[in-house]
Amino acid sequence: MTALLELDGVHAGYGPTSVLHGVSLSVPAGGVVALLGANGAGKTTTLRAITGGVRWNGDIRFDGRSLRRMSTEEIVRRGIAHVPEGRGICTELTVDENLKLGSHLRHDGAEVRKDYDRVFEYFPLLKERRRLSASTLSGGEQQMLALARALLMKPRLMLLDEPSLGLAPIVVRSIFQIIRSINEASGVAVLLVEQNARIALDLSSTAYVLEVGRVAVHGDSAELQGNESVRRSYLGY
Amino acid sequence: MQEFLQQVVSGLAVGGIFASLALALVLIYNAMGLVNFAQGEMAMLATFVAYALVNRGMSYWIAFPVALVLAFGGGIVIQRIVIRPVERAPILTLVIITLGLATLLNGLAGFVFGYVPRSFPSPFSAQSADVLGVFVSYRDLGVIAMCGLVLLAVYLLLQRTTVGLTMRAAAHHPEASRLLGVQVSWMLGLGWGLASAVGAVSGIMVAPILLLEPNMMQSIIIYAFAAAVLGGIESPLGAVVGGLVVGVTINLAGAYLPFVGGDLQLAVGLAIIIAVLIIRPNGLFGRAAVRRV
Numbered sequence: 328m329t330a331l332l333e334l335d336g337v338h339a340g341y342g343p344t345s346v347l348h349g350v351s352l353s354v355p356a357g358g359v360v361a362l363l364g365a366n367g368a369g370k371t372t373t374l375r376a377i378t379g380g381v382r383w384n385g386d387i388r389f390d391g392r393s394l395r396r397m398s399t400e401e402i403v404r405r406g407i408a409h410v411p412e413g414r415g416i417c418t419e420l421t422v423d424e425n426l427k428l429g430s431h432l433r434h435d436g437a438e439v440r441k442d443y444d445r446v447f448e449y450f451p452l453l454k455e456r457r458r459l460s461a462s463t464l465s466g467g468e469q470q471m472l473a474l475a476r477a478l479l480m481k482p483r484l485m486l487l488d489e490p491s492l493g494l495a496p497i498v499v500r501s502i503f504q505i506i507r508s509i510n511e512a513s514g515v516a517v518l519l520v521e522q523n524a525r526i527a528l529d530l531s532s533t534a535y536v537l538e539v540g541r542v543a544v545h546g547d548s549a550e551l552q553g554n555e556s557v558r559r560s561y562l563g564y
Numbered sequence: 565m566q567e568f569l570q571q572v573v574s575g576l577a578v579g580g581i582f583a584s585l586a587l588a589l590v591l592i593y594n595a596m597g598l599v600n601f602a603q604g605e606m607a608m609l610a611t612f613v614a615y616a617l618v619n620r621g622m623s624y625w626i627a628f629p630v631a632l633v634l635a636f637g638g639g640i641v642i643q644r645i646v647i648r649p650v651e652r653a654p655i656l657t658l659v660i661i662t663l664g665l666a667t668l669l670n671g672l673a674g675f676v677f678g679y680v681p682r683s684f685p686s687p688f689s690a691q692s693a694d695v696l697g698v699f700v701s702y703r704d705l706g707v708i709a710m711c712g713l714v715l716l717a718v719y720l721l722l723q724r725t726t727v728g729l730t731m732r733a734a735a736h737h738p739e740a741s742r743l744l745g746v747q748v749s750w751m752l753g754l755g756w757g758l759a760s761a762v763g764a765v766s767g768i769m770v771a772p773i774l775l776l777e778p779n780m781m782q783s784i785i786i787y788a789f790a791a792a793v794l795g796g797i798e799s800p801l802g803a804v805v806g807g808l809v810v811g812v813t814i815n816l817a818g819a820y821l822p823f824v825g826g827d828l829q830l831a832v833g834l835a836i837i838i839a840v841l842i843i844r845p846n847g848l849f850g851r852a853a854v855r856r857v
Contacts, residue, residue: 378743380739380742399742399743400742400745400746400747400748403742403743403744403745404745408743409743411739411740411743415737415739415740415743415744416740417733417736417737417740417741418736418737419732419736419737420729420732420733420736424729424732424733427726427729428729428730428733428741428744428746429744431726431729431730431744431745431746432745476744480744480745
C-alpha cells in the first residue's frame with residue numbers, strides 16, 4: 328500500500344515552546360492508524376500541524392505533495408477532514424446548517440444527495456433533529472454530527488481527535504463501530520488520536536505511541552496490544 | 565390620535581434609517597467583536613459618491629445601486645488594507661483604528677467636497693397620502709419601503725444562501741470553519757463590504773432630510789448605537805427592532821415632551837443607551853454573556 332499521508336521528522340510548537348521533536352509516521356490509503364500517548368505528548372499538535380494550524384519544520388506530504396506553506400483552507404480542500412478537539416460544532420447554527428458546511432465546497436449534486444442519505448443511515452437521529460440548533464445536541468450527538476459533517480466533505484483522510492472524549496462507554500462503542508463501517512464502506516483513511524488505547528488499537532491496523540513529542544513505539548496494532556511491556560509502560564492498561 | 569399616528573409613521577421612517585446603520589454595526593460586531601466607529605463616516609462617504617453620480621446627470625435609481633456596489637467594494641478594501649494587518653491586535657487597538665478611520669474619512673470628504681451643506685435629492689414626492697384618515701408623507705413611506713427591502717435582502721442573503729451560511733460560520737467559529745474549507749479572512753472582507761453597503765443605505769436615505777455634509781452621520785451613529793445596544797448588539801433582528809423603537813421613541817418624545825422638542829432628541833438616544841446598559845445589558849434579543857472559568 329502506498330502512503331496517503333507521510334510525516335517526516337516534523338518539529339512543531341507554539342511560540343518558543345516546542346511540542347513535537349521530529350515525528351515521523353505514515354497513513355496508508357484506506358488504512359486506519361492510531362496515534363496514542365499520554366496528555367501533552369503532542370497528539371493534538373500532530374493533527375494541527377497536518378492541517379496547518381501550527382507552524383512546523385520537516386516535511387508533511389499528502390498524496391505525494393508537500394503541504395508546506397499551504398493554508399488550512401487549501402489543505403482541507405485537498406481531501407483532509409479534521410474533526411478537532413472539542414468537535415468544532417457551530418453551536419449558533421442548526422444541525423442542517425452544520426451539515427451543509429461540510430458539503431458546501433462540493434459541486435457533485437447527485438453524489439452529495441447520496442452521501443446525505445448514507446449519513447442519515449449511519450446517524451438516523453440527526454435526520455430527526457435537522458432543524459434544531461446544534462447547541463441542543465448532547466455530547467455524543469455532537470460527535471455524531473461532527474463525523475457526519477466530515478463525511479459529507481468526501482475526504483480521502485479523516486483526522487479524528489479523541490472522538491471518545493467525555494462520552495459514555497456505550498456511546499463510544501457505537502461511534503467506533505460507525506467509524507469502522509465508514510472506513511470499510513468508503514475506503515476513507517483514518518488517523519485516530521485517542522487516550523482510550525484499548526478501543527483505538529481494536530479499530531486500527533497500525534499504531535504509533537508518542538512520548539513527549541517523539542514516536543516511542545510503533546507497529547502493528549495487534550502486536551502492540553499483545554506486547555505486555557509496551558502496554559504497561561505506554562498504554563497504561 | 566391622528567397626529568399621534570403620523571408621528572409614529574415618521575418615527576418608523578427615521579427608525580428604518582437607524583436600523584440600517586445599526587445592522588451594519590451588528591454585522592461587524594458579530595464578525596470580529598468590534599464596534600466600528602467609522603461606520604457612519606463610511607456611510608457619509610458613500611452618500612457623497614451617490615451625490616456626485618446624481619450631479620453628473622445619472623438617474624437616482626441608477627446612482628443608488630451603483631453607490632451601494634461601490635460602498636460594498638470600499639468596505640472590502642478597508643478590511644483588506646486597514647483592518648486585516650491588525651486583525652489579531654487587542655480590541656482597544658482596533659477601536660482606536662476605527663476612530664482614526666472615522667476622522668480620516670471625515671477629513672477626506674471635507675477635503676474633496678467641502679463643508680457646505682448640500683441638498684440631496686429624494687426620489688419620493690413631498691406630498692402626503694391619506695391612509696385610513698392618517699396623512700403620511702410619501703417620503704416616509706418610501707424610506708420605510710427602501711429600508712425594509714434592504715433589511716429583507718440582508719436577511720435572505722445571510723439565512724438562505726451558502727455564502728451567508730459560511731459568513732455566519734466564519735464569524736462565530738473561525739477555527740472550525742477553516743477546517744471545513746471556509747476562507748475565513750475573505751468572509752470577514754465580505755462582512756465589511758456588506759456592512760458598508762447596508763450602512764450606505766442609511767446615509768442616502770437620511771441625506772434629503774438632514775442636508776449632506778461631512779458631519780451628517782454624527783448624530784445618526786449615536787441613534788444607531790442606541791438601536792444596536794437596545795437590540796442586544798449581536799442580534800441582526802434586534803438591531804432592526806431597536807432601530808424602529810428608537811426612531812418612534814425620539815419622534816414621540818420630540819412631539820409630546822415640550823422640554824425635549826427638536827433639540828434634546830439626541831439626549832433621548834443617549835438616555836436609551838444608558839438605560840439599556842443599566843437595566844438590561846444584554847438588550848432585547850441578546851443572550852446573557854456566559855464565561856467559563
